[in-house]
Amino acid sequence: MLIPLTLMVAVAPSLAPDALSVWQVLPTEPASMAVRVLAPVVEGESSQRSFSIALAPANQEVFKAQPIAIGDEAPQQWFAGTRLPGCMSPYAYHTLRDCLLPGSVVVRSSPNEAEAKTYALGADYLLDEKWGSLGRVGEGSIPPGATVYVDYVAGLERIDAVALLPDGQAVLVTGTPEKVCPKPPALPENAAPLANVYLPFNTTAVTADLVYPIRTNEVAAPGQTPEHKAAAVKNTLAKLRAGGAVTIVFLGDSVTAGGDATKPELRFVDRFGIELRRRFPSATVNVVNAGIGGTNSDLGLERLDKDVLAYDPDLVCIEFVNDMFWPPEKIRENYTALVDRIRARGGEVIIITPHLMMPEWMEKFGPAAQALREAAAERQVGLADVSLAWQNVRLLGIPYQTLLANGINHPDDRGHKIFVDALLSFFPQASRAA
Numbered sequence: 063m064l065i066p067l068t069l070m071v072a073v074a075p076s077l078a079p080d081a082l083s084v085w086q087v088l089p090t091e092p093a094s095m096a097v098r099v100l101a102p103v104v105e106g107e108s109s110q111r112s113f114s115i116a117l118a119p120a121n122q123e124v125f126k127a128q129p130i131a132i133g134d135e136a137p138q139q140w141f142a143g144t145r146l147p148g149c150m151s152p153y154a155y156h157t158l159r160d161c162l163l164p165g166s167v168v169v170r171s172s173p174n175e176a177e178a179k180t181y182a183l184g185a186d187y188l189l190d191e192k193w194g195s196l197g198r199v200g201e202g203s204i205p206p207g208a209t210v211y212v213d214y215v216a217g218l219e220r221i222d223a224v225a226l227l228p229d230g231q232a233v234l235v236t237g238t239p240e241k242v243c244p245k246p247p248a249l250p251e252n253a254a255p256l257a258n259v260y261l262p263f264n265t266t267a268v269t270a271d272l273v274y275p276i277r278t279n280e281v282a283a284p285g286q287t288p289e290h291k292a293a294a295v296k297n298t299l300a301k302l303r304a305g306g307a308v309t310i311v312f313l314g315d316s317v318t319a320g321g322d323a324t325k326p327e328l329r330f331v332d333r334f335g336i337e338l339r340r341r342f343p344s345a346t347v348n349v350v351n352a353g354i355g356g357t358n359s360d361l362g363l364e365r366l367d368k369d370v371l372a373y374d375p376d377l378v379c380i381e382f383v384n385d386m387f388w389p390p391e392k393i394r395e396n397y398t399a400l401v402d403r404i405r406a407r408g409g410e411v412i413i414i415t416p417h418l419m420m421p422e423w424m425e426k427f428g429p430a431a432q433a434l435r436e437a438a439a440e441r442q443v444g445l446a447d448v449s450l451a452w453q454n455v456r457l458l459g460i461p462y463q464t465l466l467a468n469g470i471n472h473p474d475d476r477g478h479k480i481f482v483d484a485l486l487s488f489f490p491q492a493s494r495a496a
Contacts, residue, residue: 084102085099085100085101085102085226085256086098086099086100086275087099087100087224087256087257087259087273087275088100088270088273089267089268089269089270089272089273090114090268092267093267093268093269094267094268095116095117095118095119095120095265095266095267095268096114096115096116096117096268097114097115097117097224097257097259097268097273098112098113098114098115099112099113099114099115099224099232099256100112100113101113113232115224115232115234117222117234117236117259117261117268118222118236120217120218120220120261120263120264120265120266121217121218121220121239121261122163122215122216122217122218122264123148123215123216123217123218124215125146125148125212125213125214125215125216126213127170127173127175127211127212127213128146128147128148128211128212128213128214129173129209129210129211130144130146130147130209130210130211130212131144131207131208131209132144132169132187132196132197132198132204132208132209132210133197133198134197134198134200134206135197136188136197137188137189137190137193137195137196137197138190138193138195139190139192139193139195140156140157140159140193140195140468140470141156142195142197143188143190143193143195143196143197144195144196144197144198145157145194145195146162146167146194146195146196146212146214146216148161148194148214148216149161149162149193149194149195149216150194150241151241151242151322151467151468151469152241152242153242153243153322153324153467153468153472153474154322154467154468154472156468157193157194157195158193158194158241158242158263158468158469159192159193159420159422159469159470160192160217160262160263160264161194161216161217161241161263162191162192162193162194162214162215162216162217163214163215163216163217163263163264164191166213166214166215167183167189167191167196167212167213167214168180168212168213168214169181169183169186169187169196169204169210169211169212170210170211170212170213171204171208171210171211172211173211178211179203181202181203181204181210182202184199185199185202185203186198186199186202186203186204187199187202187204187210194214194216196212215264216263217262217263217264217265218239218240218241218244218263219239219240219241219242219244219260219261219262219263219464220236220237220238220239220240220244220260220261221237221244221245221246221247221258221259221260221261221460221461221464222234222235222236222237222247222258222259222261223235223237223246223247223249223255223257223258223259223459224255224256224257224258224259225249225250225253225254225255225256226253226254226256227250227252227253227254228252232256233250233253235247235248235249235250242464242466242467242468242469243464243465243466243467243474243476244464245464246258246459246460255276255459256275256276257273257274257275257276257459258273258274258276258459258460258461259272259273259274260272260273260274260461260464262463274456274459274460274461275459276457276458276459277457278457278458280457281454281457281458282450282454284446284447284448284449284450284451284454284484285445285446285447285450285484285487286438286444286445286447288487288490290444290445291444291487291488292488293442294410294411294412294442294443294444294445294488295377295410295412295444295488295489296410297376297410298310298376298377298410299488299489301345301376302338302341302342302345302347302489303342303345304345305342305344305345306345306346307345307346307348308345308346308347308348308376308377309348309349309350309373309374309375309376309377310335310338310347310348310349310350310375310376310377310378310379311349311350311352311369311370311373311375311377311378311379312331312349312350312351312352312353312378312379312380312381313352313353313362313366313369313370313378313379313380313381313400314352314353314354314357314362314379314380314381314382314414315353315354315355315356315357315358315381315382315383315384316353316354316355316356316471316472317330317353317381317383317416317417317471317472317473318330318331318351318352318353318381319351319353319354319355320332320351320353321467321468321472321473321477321478322467322468322472322473322474323467323473323474323475323478324474324475325475328475328478328479329478330473330478330479330481330482330485331349331351331353332349332351333478333479333482334349334481334482334485334486335347335349337482337486338486338489341486341489341491342489342491348373350370350373350375352365352369352370353381356384357382357384358382358384358385358388359380359382359385359393359396359397359400360396362380362382362396362400363396363399363400363403366400366403366404370404371403371404371407371409374407374408375404375409376409376410377409377410377411377412378400378404378409378410378411378412379411379412379414379446379485380397380400380411380412380413380414381414381416381448381481382416383416383417383419383471385416385430386416386419386423386426386427386430386431387423387426387430388426388430390429390430390432390433390436391433393430393433393434393437394433394436394437394440397413397433397434397437397438398437398440398441401413401437401441401443402441405441410443410444411441411443411444412443412444412445412446412485412488413434413437413438413443413444413445413446414446414448414481414484414485415431415434415435415445415446415447415448415449415450416431416448416449417448417449417452417465417473417477417480417481418449418452418453418462419466419470419471420463420466420469420470420471421463423470423471427449431449435447444488446481446484446485446487446488447484448480448481448484451480451483451484452465452477452480455480465477465480
């Protein structure tokens with residue numbers, strides 16, 4: 063849906079989006095389901111013009127008397143309890159944080175409300191409202207193995223876009239609601255994007271943290287300079303360009319193993335191998351995935367000989383998002399040990415800073431990612447700074463949380479593509495002049 067708002071200003075069709083940085087999209091005061099668009103100050107005018115655009119309410123799904131076989135496992139976050147189907151990620155077997163509308167759950171013994179017994183929270187069942195899961199209380203009145211009938215409301219997420227047309231109209235383009243990973247809507251032809259507005263589950267007002275101004279001119283190039291990258295993989299790159307055989311091993315956790323990519327060929331390890339073969343069709347590229355879910359670099363060190371060095375790799379790429387909860391000192395120690403052992407066997411190394419995780423887990427992430435950058439600089443190995451690339455998506459108007467397929471720590475297909483792009487920057491094709 064497109065909602066136009068006429069602004070008395072001419073905008074050239076060729077105007078680049080970054081030139082619109084003088085425009086502002088802000089929440090209303092007090093916050094509401096609307097945003098304000100502030101036009102640039104025009105010479106001769108006494109005040110800045112402000113325009114309000116109303117957004118459609120956040121989307122929700124209402125479930126009535128949904129039959130659920132309730133189990134005895136107590137609910138606990140995403141990993142325990144009986145899951146409410148309407149709150150589950152379509153990409154993973156667990157529920158999504160904050161999807162359930164608080165206070166909306168009613169549990170009954172029958173789909174017929176007039177005849178049903180309404181069970182009591184705490185006495186008959188337990189509920190993790192934040193994660194949308196429940197469980198039977200053993201001493202309560204719900205029989206073991208029973209099917210209960212649950213009323214509840216589950217939210218959907220959406221991204222709307224505010225853009226400026228060449229004729230001076232500001233438009234709101236409403237996005238498509240999704241259970242997880244909503245995408246910005248397509249803009250009208252020649253429209254210049256101003257900002258995206260993120261509506262997470264059950265949003266009732268647009269606050270400043272939900273407005274994402276688009277500032278592509280501020281995006282920093284992630285990782286090292288081209289010269290540093292070329293030096294870090296010079297032997298591997300030389301073999302590729304000469305049409306030789308190379309072996310590249312990826313050591314990591316569930317994200318390296320594939321996370322929640324929708325197809326095997328879209329997992330970042332597989333996709334990188336596919337793209338590398340396209341760039342160097344004369345070479346033989348052998349890619350080994352040594353990613354194991356739930357592991358960290360401690361276990362990486364333990365299995366390095368068997369799972370990595372046994373393949374006599376030309377290059378080893380290391381990714382462990384699970385390390386991001388650790389003290390920086392421990393991370394530097396583990397990664398320098400990994401690098402030294404790989405180099406002792408003649409292999410080159412790229413350290414991959416991980417993607418971002420759900421906001422609740424980000425407290426220690428910055429220092430931990432910096433420790434990886436320092437380890438790469440100290441040992442003069444490759445650094446694929448995926449962390450910075452994920453931070454950059456905010457400047458493109460994209461909330462990084464919407465790239466998490468499971469809502470926690472697994473990237474969607476777009477998130478995997480960010481890994482691929484960071485790694486491919488180490489392997490430019492030779493120019494024709496070369």
